[in-house]
Amino acid sequence: MEDFDYEQEALNDLDYRSSNKGPWKKIFKTVLLHKGLAIGLILSVIMLATLDVCYPLLNSHAIATYFESDNPNRFNTIWLTVSAYIGVSLAYGVCVFSFLYFAGRVEVETSYELRKEAYLNLQKLPFSYFDKTAQGWIMARVTSDSRKLSEIISWGCVDLLWGLLSMFGILGVLLVTNTKLSIIVLIILPILIIITFFIRKKMLSSYRDARKENSKITAAYNEGFMGAKAIKSLVIEDMCSKEFHSKAHAYKRASLRAVFFSAIFGPITFILCYVGVGVTLYYGGNLVLKDLLEASVLYLFIDYTIKFFDPVISISRVIGDFQQAQASAERIISLIEEQPEITDREDVIEKYGTIFEPKYENFEPLVGEVEFKDVTFKYAKGEEVLKNFNLHIPAGSSVALVGHTGSGKSTIVNLICRFYEPTTGDILIDGHSYKDRSITWLHSNIGYVLQTxxxxxxxxxxxxxxxxxxxxxxxxxxxxxxxxxxxxxxxxxxxxxxxxxxxxxxxxxxxxxxxxxxxxxxxxPKILVLDEATSSIDTQTENMIQMAVERVMEGRTTFMIAHRLSTVVNADVILVMKDGCVVESGTHHELLMKKGYYFELYKNQFAEDALQKILNN
Ligand SMILES: Nc1ncnc2c1ncn2[C@@H]1O[C@H](COP(=O)(O)OP(=O)(O)O)[C@@H](O)[C@H]1O
Ligand SMILES: [Mg+2]
Incomplete structure (x- = not known):
């Protein structure tokens, strides 16, 4: 049963009842990137609906010609009828093929375009975006949302278009053939539509409730098993079981309701359909008996009445699907349209180009002098990490940043790399504000080695x-x-x-x-940043890297954050950080002589190392 697919949807999708059309417009624009395919698809659907409407006409014509008439020559033109049947069958084949082909291609292309756009935009977004957005969330957008949307955009729209065309096509033919009899269909139609939509809505909402209850149960399971120890020690087994029982009961009730509505949906539409047929047969049959109507026309009406229900059901399904996919549409569009917080100014782009089209010929060579001028900085969430921070590093120096976790070491290098920008104040590179040059210029001159x-x-x-x-x-x-x-x-x-x-x-x-x-x-690179680059590796490799670093640092400005102080003793300047401030600075030797904070840190680590050695032996 198709509705079980919805089980896959994330829970927050389900409460979605917004009718915001914005995202759909943009997604349709994506479809229209391949105009040829879209037109091919629409044409084949129109053809298919036309054939669907024509087929009963052909039957009705055959009945009228060969059964109702007693013209002795009526079989002379039978080859015409046979050819028409063959023609319609062939046309059907071609239409079905081209409609499947085009819909499939539209689906594939749309999903490709959406992923491409999302991916391209992701490349433009700064570091800070990935800080605040869970990777899993992004993954789900580019994989499942784009697939869901392209599916509904192709097959859903096809169903919708086909449904509308056949509905109106059938109505048109009926009205032209026999206005009086059509009125019966016209009376049944709204009732049918209302009931179909009503049951479908009930069905979807009870599925939604069931899923909500189910997620509560999952959470309860989690707590019950993960917290088994705590539950036992608190002796609250009884309370927990009762609570679980009531949740399980709510889930059962909601599920049964869902089962009921989905079971009843088919039979009700079926019954409605045959009530329609019965009424048509009754009135039409009477007219036939009174010789006011031909049997072939009555056949036409009955056939059309039965055919009428397919489009109504498929339209109601598609509308439901679109509602379900609304959240996916909004999320993927939000990803595609997410604006980077850190961008180059217009005039900078003019001169240096964009990430994807940099104008390398205008890039000035970077020397490597770095200066923080009165920099205050806070992350989107949280308090100020740096306050009126000043720092001047001549080109080619090696700088070590030391201090406890959370003292602001990574923040400083993140600012240098322009992964974030100062809240106030400025950072100058080679004497110019780095906002006057492009991000690509900076990034193509920075080497960055992370902890992992x-x-x-x-x-x-x-x-x-x-x-x-x-x-x-x-x-x-x-x-x-x-x-x-x-x-x-x-x-x-x-x-x-x-x-x-x-x-x-x-x-x-x-x-x-x-x-x-x-x-x-x-x-x-002229600037090299090593953020705890050696903390996740063993001492032997660390020594190897240490030697490599010494060699590599020559002629570059190097910022080195190291957990182990022994790795920074050779730095030109060591900045000792505490709560977003540089509390001491100088060479290893100078700092030790000062007998201040650094001296304490060093002593502690020294003692720690010694202890570790004793413990290891
Ligand atoms: N992405 C972030 N969003 C909000 N606060 C952050 C973020 N990164 C770091 N912080 C906070 O900024 C302060 C400095 O962190 P950080 O520069 O990473 O320190 P360090 O590298 O010295 O351990 C800490 O209080 C930390 O909690
Ligand atoms: Mg850090």
């Missing part, structure tokens, strides 16, 4: 090359050698061409990190 390396399926070479798409094999291999990754790569069967698996699953985290390191430096 992100690889993509493909070979090791491919993964490094994402750092610079036109890098030669030599450059890629050189980058891998610089980070001392060649050592483990030489042990792999396929060497540099080894496949890394989905998200790099075939490699260890440390190996993945070495590759993402190589990726960061193959582009020869």
């Amino acid at each position: 390396p992100q690889l993509f399926s493909g070979t090791i070479m491919d993964n490094v090359r994402y750092g610079k798409l036109n890098a030669t094999d030599e450059e890629v291999i050189q980058a891998l050698k610089t980070v001392a990754a060649d050592e483990f790569i030489s042990k792999l069967d396929d060497g540099y061409q080894a496949l890394v698996g989905e998200s790099g699953s075939k490699l260890s985290v440390g190996e993945r990190q070495l590759i993402s390191f190589a990726r960061a430096i193959v582009a020869d």
